[in-house]
Amino acid sequence: DAKTTQPTSMDCAEGRAANLPCNHSTISGNEYVYWYRQIHSQGPQYIIHGLKNNETNEMASLIITEDRKSSTLILPHATLRDTAVYYCIVRYNFNKFYFGSGTKLNVKP
């Protein structure tokens, strides 16, 4: 099963773009990349997912490298409410969702 590697923590100034990297060098062709975030022990919140192409929704953009070995989640204009732990997940099959330790994003005024 593909595993992910993320930095333990990152800081971002309010109003600036937050770029959260994720390494998934062992990803296989049919595995999707998902991003979730978790605010203070609430249930994780879905952000975005993708397979090969870059994706954008109202919350964020997901940039996946051509070789699919890494990806970046972009929050275009971070606010204080975006302070959370962000999880990059490579989903193996339909029934296995593996979370790593995530990146603690601190958005500062």
Added chain:
Amino acid sequence: ETGVTQSPTHLIKTRGQQVTLRCSSQSGHNTVSWYQQALGQGPQFIFQYYREEENGRGNFPPRFSGLQFPNYSSELNVNALELDDSALYLCASSFRSSGRAEEQFFGPGTRLTVL
């Protein structure tokens, strides 16, 4: 649209006891997954239920078991509780259809403390 709900919110048990946690899926969802999240760690996959059958299991012993009911709600049962079972237990529901990636929607969790 009703989101994923879990009960109870908090629970305190003693070592050796048994516990049942409950989860109601989001409307229209047919799949339920359970996760254990220890303090400071990411959620760990316990198992998933689809069409009332277990459909995938993580690295958890058999004393962790579950059920899914015809209305797609679910229970997580843990027997012979150990101190290390203290954690936040998360339930996530999703809609499975062949060939599509599906996002999971999480409930608020049940905080279990084993003394």
